[in-house]
Amino acid sequence: MVQEFKKNHTNSHLFKIDNFSLLTKYEIDCIESSVFDLCGRKWKILVNYDEDEEHVSIFFENQDPLDVELEYQVYVVSQLKAVWYPKANVKWDFSASSKPIAKGITNLMSLDDLKSKGFLIEDCCMFGASLPDQKTERPGTAECFSLIEKPLNNKVTWMMTKFSSFDAEKAHQSNEFIVGNRKWRIEVHPRGHEEAKGESCSVYLVGEGYINNAPKTKTFAKSKLRALDQVNRNHLEATDSYWVDEEYDDTNGFMEFMPLSKLCEPYLVKDKFYVGVEFEVISVAKYV
Template sequence: MSRPIPIEEMVRVFKSRHRTSHLFKIDNFSLFKKYQLEKVNSSVFDLGGHKWTLRVFPNGRKNASGHYVSIFLMSQSSVNVKIEYELFVVSQLEQKWESSGHREFGIHPKPTGKGNPKLISLVDLERNGYLIGDSCMCGVKLHGIEPAESGTAECFSLIEKPLNHKVTWMMTRFSSFEPEKAHHSHQFVENSSEGFINNASKTETYAKFKLRVLDQVNRNHVEKTCSGWLETSKGFADFMCLTKLVEPYLVNDKLYVGVDFEVVSVATYC
């Protein structure tokens, strides 16, 4: 099954025709099942004078009739007017979408979510041209609001073994480090494509990675695997006992620690 036009052109045309919409393209769709990711959130976007995110359950929620992709529109603050919205998945074979229909997002004093837990079955997603080349396009359109110059769109993807997936920090003069104080390496960006840093959308980052203390003699490193959404730091408070920080790990007052990414999420505007 192949697309009639490249997906990048589809995104461009969609934004020009649907100027009150936000498109959320998910690449490497099958990796969400492989890494058992239940859901993914878009970046925060502005439509109709309010800020929103999309929450997608790509692996589907199961009921008696099968697995269904679920999509929800999440407000980020109070909503003071009634807004008509439509959630959808875009066909990559013809100009149509699978829609939840027009629904009303009522007045809510606090952030909340509205959506469809059974937007489309996983079977129909794959069989009817909504999932091609391991890419899927979903989104939301608001009705009855002033259109912008263009709709907006972003791409979210999981990347296995990204470029420069190993990062090592050499801690010199280790004995001078205060034992009760946290110490930090320089910041680094685990990017997977050129232009990612300048074109990155502000979404949560998912990663599965190994934290490591390097054996400088035998290369028998101490490693532990961690995974999850990196809203804050993730790791192990009891990674390695300080009494074990001797040779071959600590040599000439130098200690090497690092991280090895197995998979990391990438988000860009498109």
């Protein structure tokens, strides 16, 4: 159906969301597409899910400064037949602004209607945006967003040998590793970062580039950072959820991860310190 839609709908971008029910489990209320091109301009689709009201909303957001009036459509696509809702075009006067402007439909459809009317099937839902009054022969584009629980290689441990030789005043990063379709590193500040300097060891999860030409979009992750207890296996752990920016992002983690008073046995043994990350869930995006 995706390929048929792309072929028959120029000036369109389809945003497919798999494992839709996991949005509620992980309290995700907004999903952004990657930046895509329609008629030489840059855009995003934003899908909001209100868990309390059980409604979805959809918005079309310009990524380039514009000062023009355009007709656009935002909609949800049926998986039973070649229709989408709603059919109406909307005129949007883009005023010149340095910031993105999002326009669309609040409370597009209830969760019950999505299921009963064939828009949400097998935990998959498809949304889209079009510029119907713009002419082009270029086929439509599409991407898929999905939440993956316990992804491949979801546990990574960094053994910091000769820990005393690491400059305590600087940040140190592990080798690069891949989880989902993104590159990551663990970052350790032995004597703390910013306000925690001199008080705690700070540990962060750093998001870097993407593999396999994946769409550059924000990555949702729920992960656990841990320092390994090498004697009793009573590891020190901290868990959090965050959206990792599509560009290099080293802000997610814990400034006050471990008090410096604990940076000794059983966590630091024979000048070795083990720090790791475990991903409970991660989002991945791919072109389809």
